[in-house]
Amino acid sequence: MRTLYTPSLRRSLSVLVLAGIPLTSAWAGYDEGVSAYQRGRHDVALKEFGDAAARGDARAQRSLGLMHERGEGVPRDPAVAADWYRKAIAQGLTSAQYNLAFVTQAPPAGASATTQLATSRP
Numbered sequence: 001m002r003t004l005y006t007p008s009l010r011r012s013l014s015v016l017v018l019a020g021i022p023l024t025s026a027w028a029g030y031d032e033g034v035s036a037y038q039r040g041r042h043d044v045a046l047k048e049f050g051d052a053a054a055r056g057d058a059r060a061q062r063s064l065g066l067m068h069e070r071g072e073g074v075p076r077d078p079a080v081a082a083d084w085y086r087k088a089i090a091q092g093l094t095s096a097q098y099n100l101a102f103v104t105q106a107p108p109a110g111a112s113a114t115t116q117l118a119t120s121r122p
Helices: 007-038 042-054 058-070 078-090 094-103 113-118
Strands: none
Touching: 007 042, 007 058, 042 058, 058 078, 058 094, 078 094
């Protein structure tokens, strides 16, 4: 009787399993960042999003943009937020275009309350 699990099949399966490990760990930083953000731990969220963004995670780049736009855990800085949104867009995350539109369309200094309301995020 012939066995289904030959040494070459086992070796191939091992390679496939090991090849998938970096993919799952690449998302771990983003997921941990979301969890920390939801708990109000902005310092941890910034670190996790930063690590994931450095690995090219567009969702993490957008999240960093949001945190800089809102001033959560960092000083509020629309220019830095716009840079993060542009990086996410370059990675193919089209939803970051919406964020970029709002952060780059800030009302001029001393604008009326009506203008500020019209250009604010919903």
